Amino acid sequence: MATKINQSMSSNRLxxxxxxxxxxxxxxxxxxxxKRIVRILPNGTRLAGRIVEVEAYLGIEDPGAHTYGxxxxxxxxxxxxxxxxxxxxxxxxxxxxxxxxTQLRDVPEAVLLxxxxxxxxxxxxxxxxxxxxxxxxxxxxxKLCAGLNITRAENALPVFDPKxxxxxxxxxxxxxxxxxxxxxxxxxxxxxxxxxxxxxxVRGNPNLSPTKFD
DNA sequence: GACCAGATGTACT
DNA sequence: GTACATCTGGTCT
Numbered sequence: 001m002a003t004k005i006n007q008s009m010s011s012n013r014l015x016x017x018x019x020x021x022x023x024x025x026x027x028x029x030x031x032x033x034x035k036r037i038v039r040i041l042p043n044g045t046r047l048a049g050r051i052v053e054v055e056a057y058l059g060i061e062d063p064g065a066h067t068y069g070x071x072x073x074x075x076x077x078x079x080x081x082x083x084x085x086x087x088x089x090x091x092x093x094x095x096x097x098x099x100x101x102t103q104l105r106d107v108p109e110a111v112l113l114x115x116x117x118x119x120x121x122x123x124x125x126x127x128x129x130x131x132x133x134x135x136x137x138x139x140x141x142x143k144l145c146a147g148l149n150i151t152r153a154e155n156a157l158p159v160f161d162p163k164x165x166x167x168x169x170x171x172x173x174x175x176x177x178x179x180x181x182x183x184x185x186x187x188x189x190x191x192x193x194x195x196x197x198x199x200x201x202v203r204g205n206p207n208l209s210p211t212k213f214d
Numbered sequence: 215g216a217c218c219a220g221a222t223g224t225a226c227t
Numbered sequence: 228g229t230a231c232a233t234c235t236g237g238t239c240t
Contacts (some may be wrong), residue, residue, distance in 0.1 A: 055233070093222030095234050112233055125237070142234050163217060185234050210235095216240080227229080 013169040018160040021083035023111040028167045029056040029200050030099070030179055031067055031081040032111060034172040036119060038118070039148040047125075047143070049116030049138055050171060051199040051206050055184045057099070059109040064187035064194070067108035078156040079108035088145070088155040094175060095142030098150050100159055114185075114199075115139045117207040134206040141209075178203045182213035 016035060021028055039047040057065040059079075066076045068097070072113055079101055080089040087099040087110050099110035116138040118126075125147060129137045138147045150166065159168045175203070180203040187194055202206050 057233070066233080073225070089224055089231055089233085092220080092222075092234055093224095093232085095231055099233080110233095113232085115227090140234070184233070189232085216238105218236105218238085220235090220237105222232100224232085225230090 012204075013171060015162055016083040016084075016168050016170055018082070019157070020102060021082075021100060021102050021160070023051045023066055023076045023102065025056045025111060025197045026198065028052045028100075028102045029111045029198070030176075031173070033179060033200060033202050034170070034174040036169040036171040036212055037113065037116065037121075037148070037159075038167050039150065039170055042165075043151060044102055045124075046121035046167075048123050049118050049122075049144075049148070051113060051115075051168075052117050052208035053113075053115035053139075053199070055112040055114060055200070056198040057112060058198070059103070060109060062109075062190075062193055062196075063107070064190035064196075064198075065186055072108075076108065079110050079214055081156060084158055084160045086150075086154055086159060088152050091142070096151055097141040098145050098148075098154070102170060112141060114210045115201070115207055116144050117205065122147070139207050139209045156187050172175060174202055180204075180213045185209075185211045 002155050036048050058068045060077050067079050082105050085101045099112045101110050103109045104128050138144050157164045180201045181197045182199045184199045
């Protein structure tokens with residue numbers, strides 16, 4: 001069913017092309033699992049984490065999405081832009097969340113990144129935040145942004161561009177049977193849409209966010 | 215596991 | 228002006 005993405009043949013990882021994102025959002029959400037988000041800090045430090053949990057937000061048809069009913073504001077403008085760009089916003093006045101925009105221009109859909117498995121560059125972070133196993137500082141959408149130092153300054157960046165301070169590399173592919181599917185978190189206001197199976201995680205991965213899948 | 219306060223930008227009246 | 232949010236960490240049971 002799902003399109004297979006070829007695994008990288010070498011350690012020299014490829015960046016996922018913009019085309020990867022300009023597709024059906026649920027397909028992107030499932031296939032982005034196992035891929036590697038890379039953050040280059042202003043001081044040149046490279047951080048990377050493997051994506052292990054995401055949610056899909058389906059634009060104007062989705063009561064859980066910021067763009068439900070075609071709502072368009074300065075905050076969510078990035079969702080109306082081209083595929084493969086970040087959409088970063090502040091939630092509850094204190095946490096940032098990062099999405100990757102999918103679909104064609106003016107189709108405001110996105111994939112929310114909810115949890116990462118740390119892969120590169122977190123030694124310093126681990127020293128200051130404690131080293132539990134598994135680590136607890138990337139297993140939630142707000143913590144993920146804090147861990148990668150992503151704020152609204154990183155809104156609308158192209159993740160298919162290696163010169164961007166935030167981009168996504170190909171890494172491993174997760175097979176369909178290893179993907180856990182569940183309801184989305186934190187959209188109690190969204191009516192029936194709260195039941196939609198749009199949350200995807202790498203089954204059994206210890207770095208998933210604390211909220212359990214059904 | 216359930217419950218709750220916290221802090222403030224954003225949207226809408 | 229006012230209500231509320233794609234959350235987190237702490238407390239209590």
